[in-house]
Amino acid sequence: MPPSSDRGRSTVGKQPDAEQPGVSESERLLFGGPLRYDGGWNSHSEAFLELGFRAMVGRLPSLLSGSLRLAWQADRQAARIVLVAEVCRGLTQAVSLLAVNSVLGRLIGAGALEDRLRGAVPALVTMAVVMFVGALLRAASTYATGRLEPKVERVATERYLEQAATVELAAIEDHAFHKLLDTAQYGAASARRMISFATRVVNAMISLVAAAGVLTVLHPALLPLLVTMTIPSGWGALTIARRQYASFHTWVQHVRAGRLLGALLIEPESAPEIRVHGVGPFLLRHYRAMAETAEAEQARLARLAARTGLIAAAWTGLATVATYATLGGLLLGGAMALSVAGTAVIAVRTGSQSLNTLVVEMNALHEEALFVGDLQRLYEEASKWAIPAGGTALPDDPREIRFENVTFGYPGDSARPALDEVTLTLPLGKIVALVGENGSGKTTLVKLLAGLYAPDRGRILWDDVDAAHADRRLLAERVAMVAQDFKRWPFTARVNVAVGRSSVPLTDERVSGAVTEAGAGDVLADLPRGLDTLLARNFSGGHELSGGQWQRLGIARAAYRRGHILIVDEPTAALDARAELEVFEKIRALAGTGQTVILITHRLASVRHADLVHVLEQGRLVESGTPDELLASGGVYAELYSLQAEQFTATVPAKEAG
Ligand SMILES: Nc1ncnc2c1ncn2[C@@H]1O[C@H](COP(=O)(O)OP(=O)(O)OP(=O)(O)O)[C@@H](O)[C@H]1O
Numbered sequence: 001m002p003p004s005s006d007r008g009r010s011t012v013g014k015q016p017d018a019e020q021p022g023v024s025e026s027e028r029l030l031f032g033g034p035l036r037y038d039g040g041w042n043s044h045s046e047a048f049l050e051l052g053f054r055a056m057v058g059r060l061p062s063l064l065s066g067s068l069r070l071a072w073q074a075d076r077q078a079a080r081i082v083l084v085a086e087v088c089r090g091l092t093q094a095v096s097l098l099a100v101n102s103v104l105g106r107l108i109g110a111g112a113l114e115d116r117l118r119g120a121v122p123a124l125v126t127m128a129v130v131m132f133v134g135a136l137l138r139a140a141s142t143y144a145t146g147r148l149e150p151k152v153e154r155v156a157t158e159r160y161l162e163q164a165a166t167v168e169l170a171a172i173e174d175h176a177f178h179k180l181l182d183t184a185q186y187g188a189a190s191a192r193r194m195i196s197f198a199t200r201v202v203n204a205m206i207s208l209v210a211a212a213g214v215l216t217v218l219h220p221a222l223l224p225l226l227v228t229m230t231i232p233s234g235w236g237a238l239t240i241a242r243r244q245y246a247s248f249h250t251w252v253q254h255v256r257a258g259r260l261l262g263a264l265l266i267e268p269e270s271a272p273e274i275r276v277h278g279v280g281p282f283l284l285r286h287y288r289a290m291a292e293t294a295e296a297e298q299a300r301l302a303r304l305a306a307r308t309g310l311i312a313a314a315w316t317g318l319a320t321v322a323t324y325a326t327l328g329g330l331l332l333g334g335a336m337a338l339s340v341a342g343t344a345v346i347a348v349r350t351g352s353q354s355l356n357t358l359v360v361e362m363n364a365l366h367e368e369a370l371f372v373g374d375l376q377r378l379y380e381e382a383s384k385w386a387i388p389a390g391g392t393a394l395p396d397d398p399r400e401i402r403f404e405n406v407t408f409g410y411p412g413d414s415a416r417p418a419l420d421e422v423t424l425t426l427p428l429g430k431i432v433a434l435v436g437e438n439g440s441g442k443t444t445l446v447k448l449l450a451g452l453y454a455p456d457r458g459r460i461l462w463d464d465v466d467a468a469h470a471d472r473r474l475l476a477e478r479v480a481m482v483a484q485d486f487k488r489w490p491f492t493a494r495v496n497v498a499v500g501r502s503s504v505p506l507t508d509e510r511v512s513g514a515v516t517e518a519g520a521g522d523v524l525a526d527l528p529r530g531l532d533t534l535l536a537r538n539f540s541g542g543h544e545l546s547g548g549q550w551q552r553l554g555i556a557r558a559a560y561r562r563g564h565i566l567i568v569d570e571p572t573a574a575l576d577a578r579a580e581l582e583v584f585e586k587i588r589a590l591a592g593t594g595q596t597v598i599l600i601t602h603r604l605a606s607v608r609h610a611d612l613v614h615v616l617e618q619g620r621l622v623e624s625g626t627p628d629e630l631l632a633s634g635g636v637y638a639e640l641y642s643l644q645a646e647q648f649t650a651t652v653p654a655k656e657a658g
Pocket residue numbers: 173410411418436437438439440441442443444445
């Protein structure tokens with residue numbers, strides 16, 4: 001797969017005028033179909049495909065001011081230096097061209113050779129001074145650009161990451177938003193590159209104006225010729241860039257999938273299965289197939305680029321012949337002096353170089369701007385998806401949380417909502433258990449409770465305050481959660497606990513208090529460097545914990561958070577029998593201190609101590625009551641309970657005496 005830095009250049013594209021590589025069998029088998037975007041939100045790439053040279057020129061002022069704004073935000077002083085140095089460099093080029101004209105005029109003019117040489121000296125000195133000043137200005141610009149570029153990238157990246165971290169969970173799970181996140185990640189590097197391109201565009205524009213001015217003075221016919229000579233390379237560069245851009249957007253998912261296959265081959269989590277089940281050759285084979293599909297597209301793009309380049313070169317050749325034939329004609333017809341023709345040749349060369357640079361750099365600037373545009377669109381989309389700030393305060397000490405006819409479905413075309421008209425009460429300060437078979441909606445319910453999703457219909461009331469209008473940050477403050485798939489941060493054990501509330505100063509007392517509360521002391525005692533042990537095996541000095549040990553650390557993290565409501569989703573799934581008992585003891589103790597515990601578990605024996613049990617089935621609430629009431633009622637809970645109990649009916653043979 002092409003590495004990310006190759007985006008836009010080595011990724012591949014969809015062109016209506018040329019055949020696309022087919023869908024590889026790997027895409028069908030592993031991902032269920034082609035990984036291409038052929039429409040949808042990327043209407044803006046379509047707009048680009050229709051964009052002509054004139055439109056590009058029209059957009060130039062806004063692109064330049066956009067680059068300047070980025071630079072200004074990142075480092076005002078450096079931006080000022082670049083701007084002044086580049087404008088002055090352009091002026092030095094103009095002065096230098098005029099000096100050349102003067103030198104040639106003197107040398108080719110009438111008079112003795114000595115006099116002509118002497119007459120050329122002031123212009124030669126001017127040229128030398130101007131070149132020296134130009135070199136100083138170039139150095140200043142190089143330094144300031146070098147200082148500016150990484151800052152621009154950092155500022156843009158920071159904003160990107162900040163926005164990504166503060167959008168709703170639903171945005172992260174939305175595939176269109178995720179694609180935008182994917183493509184926009186290149187925007188920061190593009191913003192960085194835009195600075196150099198914008199600098200070169202400004203420089204080329206000024207030297208072009210100088211050359212064009214000199215040419216127009218020499219003979220008005222020379223200016224259109226200069227333009228004709230440069231148009232072909234501009235057309236070529238624009239055509240190639242348009243293909244690359246369309247290609248990038250169409251194939252971004254494919255590239256991501258290829259990278260995923262590569263990453264799966266090396267990540268520690270997949271290493272055991274790769275070896276025991278021999279998954280390595282399977283993944284490698286599909287990696288190769290995916291990469292070959294991408295390569296075929298790259299080859300197609302290269303073929304088209306070569307063809308475009310040839311056409312542009314032929315056109316440039318014709319225009320050059322026409323330019324020099326015109327100059328020759330003017331000379332022969334006596335319409336132009338030899339010294340003027342000499343300056344004209346230099347001015348045409350300088351001018352066509354500047355115009356060429358201008359077209360190429362403008363095109364590059366434009367292409368980068370499209371990726372910065374993705375980043376801007378991400379900023380806009382992210383602000384739409386942002387977790388709202390502010391809202392109603394929650395009651396200080398609520399008595400209960402009540403779900404009223406709550407319905408919620410995940411995006412997509414699932415047959416039924418994950419929660420369907422659920423009405424239940426979660427009394428605070430108690431242990432409430434959520435029970436039900438796989439997929440019955442328990443995890444979804446607690447995610448709604450924690451504010452990670454909002455109900456499609458119905459309300460979640462904290463006493464009489466609707467959580468939909470509550471301040472989400474305050475709501476999150478109240479909740480501590482040990483999710484089924486809680487994050488195993490690749491940091492030290494200390495940070496893995498303290499990340500439960502990273503906003504408060506990290507103190508050893510607080511960490512050890514949480515570790516003791518969670519009964520995770522012996523996990524830490526076994527670690528080579530205690531709390532300072534790095535829990536990431538793929539780093540030197542890193543250490544790996546077992547599933548059950550991680551689970552206890554996860555509970556310590558939730559204890560460290562000290563939220564009023566502790567949500568524990570399958571807290572004991574990976575624990576041995578003794579540890580399980582211990583963890584439930586700890587959870588009960590937490591409830592004893594007035595903390596609310598919402599417990600999701602399939603171990604019904606552990607639910608015995610709950611104050612209230614809600615039983616869910618296919619997203620609906622089917623039973624509620626104390627464990628004893630539910631057992632007595634003979635419903636779903638009682639059925640599940642007896643199924644589990646049956647597994648323990650075999651008695652342990654008594655030890656023989658003596
Ligand atoms: N992020 C998601 N996107 C789409 N569908 C989801 C998502 N998470 C869960 N679902 C679907 O919602 C339904 C309820 O899932 P949920 O995880 O709430 O069940 P659960 O009762 O916690 O199951 P388990 O006991 O297996 O943990 C399931 O049909 C599941 O496929």
